[in-house]
Amino acid sequence: MAYVANLPVEVILLICADLPNSDIKSLRLTCTRISHIAQLRLTRVFLSADPTNIRVFRAIADHERYRKQIKEIVYDDARLTYWRMSSRTGFEKPRWEETVAMSTEGCPDWFAKVCHQNIAHLAIRKGQDIDLPHHIMRANQVNAQLPLGICWQYYKNLVQQQHEVLISKQHEEAFLYGLTRFPSLTRVTITPATHGWLFAPLYETPMIRAFPYGLNYPIPHGWPGGGGMLSLWEDESEHYKNRWHGFRMVTRVLAQEASHRVTELLIDVNGLPTGLNCSMFYTPSEEYNNLVTILSRPGFRRLDLPLSVGGQEGPDYDWIVFRARYLSEMLSEAEELEHFSLFTTLGMDSGHSLDSVVPGGGGSMAHFIPLQKVFPVSDWDNLRHFQLSRFMVTQSDLMGLLTAISPTIQTVSLNFLTFLDNGGNYHSLLNEIQDTLKWHEREPAFRPNLIIGVDVDPPYIGKGIWVEKEIHKFLYEGGRNPFLADCPNRIEAGMGMQRDTFDIAHERPYLPSASLPSPSIHVPPKDMYMLE
Structure with a gap:
């Protein structure tokens, strides 16, 4: 270690740049000189x-x-x-x-x-x-x-x-x-x-x-998950609402304390089939008002919002949260928004059905919700990143949103979308984006990066197939459409990358299961979207 301690400061800093904080902590204990040079990141x-x-x-x-x-x-x-x-x-x-x-x-x-x-x-x-x-x-x-x-x-x-x-x-x-x-x-x-x-x-x-090595314990996944009818937030007890205790506490403090500089609020479920009870956006509540206060602060620029929507498709609710004005009004408060992401549990809830009447369709048009009545993209003049995951769409309505979106947009991510009956598909959406929006005519620095994610088969929490490089080649370099013409919501074999949001090391090119070696493990449970 004496040899390392005698190295020039610049060399020690280069070594530390490749070390995790845990190793830097150990390195700092070796001598006084190293402890002054090697600082934790x-x-x-x-x-x-x-x-x-x-x-x-x-x-x-x-x-x-x-x-x-x-x-x-x-x-x-x-x-x-x-x-x-x-x-x-x-x-x-x-x-x-x-x-x-x-x-x-x-x-x-x-x-x-x-x-x-x-x-x-x-x-x-x-x-x-x-x-x-x-x-x-x-x-x-x-x-x-x-x-x-x-x-x-x-x-x-x-x-x-x-x-x-x-x-x-x-x-x-x-x-x-x-x-x-x-x-x-x-x-x-x-x-x-x-x-x-x-x-x-x-x-x-x-x-x-601090856990002892080899500790096995019930892994907590926080908020309620799975299917079932969600009651209106205003009718729920404090005991129930406190299942989102951390969210309620943090947003209350952020709303009440005006001196902080927080401009980004990320509510991140990382692909788990859960989120905020969406009915808190049906009528004003303490939680809703706190979010409005946070979003309306000058300089607020990012919101990641996951919503649990179990039961909202039923006749008793008919997507009232998205048809009511309060969610859109809250989002409109963030006039300087640069980054917005919405994730729902659509398609992840047990017993979920949108009553499709077309073979292979995603659901009845009775479930259609105009996107621009929910997401005020035309008011977000500084928007750079827009992500929509697990929502019901039609191709024409989605094109309307992309047309209205600010020219400052840099990234558009459309993941696990459900195209309603006769409402288009990913394959034709890409063709229409190329022919109509003509993003390829923009200067390279101003061309949006389009990302699409689809479920693996069978669906599994956190895992998906993301297509980015191939879409870029299709839109801007004359490449072929990565989605199959005869199966327009499925990705062509060899295109896209399979990833696991809970395991950054799990990344491999997408290939159909028939071309992979037989697994040596038992098959997943029937519904791996459900939390224990």
């Missing part, structure tokens, strides 16, 4: 109802050097839950039932079942991939899994600590403190997907990094 901090996350959050907020680097707060809204407890929200002190069935592994039966399912899901998510380094790392943790009795005791302690934080509101106090201590803060992300899957978290928060 801290631009985001994590917060949740967990004492470890709160302690690290406050330590960074109190550090005169690191606090000035923080640009983003990621709030983990995936709370750990009990199987049997007195409160569905976790705010009341759980009272364990002595009669709960215990397994021979020293933990309740339900806990053992979930942990065994976690291991099975690792193989399912790996699919037909060869053994890559990240697969081997997870396999090593599987082999080193702690006895489930120990996992259970550790998990119970975590939930008890979480309960104490929720009662004392330490997490809310810390968030408010961070708003005053991070002068470069511009983004707040709220997510229920932090824990990802076993041994593969989406974010390695201080809480998760």
Whole structure:
């Protein structure tokens, strides 16, 4: 190490540029000179109802050097839950039932079942991939899994600590403190997907990094998921609404505190079949009004909005959230918006049906909702990125939106869309974009980048096929349409990339399953869109 310490400062900085923060931390402990040169790259901090996350959050907020680097707060809204407890929200002190069935592994039966399912899901998510380094790392943790009795005791302690934080509101106090201590803060992300899957978290928060090696536990996915009729937000109890506790707390504080510089609000489910209960946008509510206040602030420029829409297609609701004016009026408040994304659970809910009357159609035209009545793109003069995922469309209406969109647009992402009966398809949409919008006639620097995502077959949480390079070649370089003419919503084999939003290392060219080697694992469960 003496040789490394004697290297020029520029060389040490080049070495650090290729190291993760965890390795830089170890390097800084070697000697005084290295500790002064090798600085951590801290631009985001994590917060949740967990004492470890709160302690690290406050330590960074109190550090005169690191606090000035923080640009983003990621709030983990995936709370750990009990199987049997007195409160569905976790705010009341759980009272364990002595009669709960215990397994021979020293933990309740339900806990053992979930942990065994976690291991099975690792193989399912790996699919037909060869053994890559990240697969081997997870396999090593599987082999080193702690006895489930120990996992259970550790998990119970975590939930008890979480309960104490929720009662004392330490997490809310810390968030408010961070708003005053991070002068470069511009983004707040709220997510229920932090824990990802076993041994593969989406974010390695201080809480998760502190887990003992090989810890197996029920992976929390935060907000309610799956199908079923959603009641109107105004009719729900506080217990139910507090299942979105982190979202409610963060948006309330951001709305009430006018001195912060937050201009980006990302509500990120990362492809999970969940989101905000969409009915909170049917009539004004505290949560709705808080969002309006945040979006109307000068300089607000980004909103990522996931909505859970289970049951909205039924006759009792008929998509009232999107047909009412409140969602559009809220979005209109963000006059300086540059980046907008909407994601719904359409097609991910069990029993979902749009009553298609055309063979191969996406659904009845009775479900049609004019896009520009929901998304005021003509009011967003600075819009650069627009993403629409899992929404009902017709090609003509979608073309109308793309025609009205600001010429400042740089990226358009249209993912997992449902084309209603006789309402077009991806193949003809690309042809019409090329012939009508004539983006290819713009200067290269002003040509929008179009991205389209479609589901893998069978559908699987987080996985999809994204087409970008081939669309660019088709629109601007004379390439061929990547969607099949006879199956116009399917991608031609060999085009597009299959990715997993929960595993950045999972990326491979799309090929039909018939051309791949037979998998050596069991097939996925029937409906992998449903949360446990």
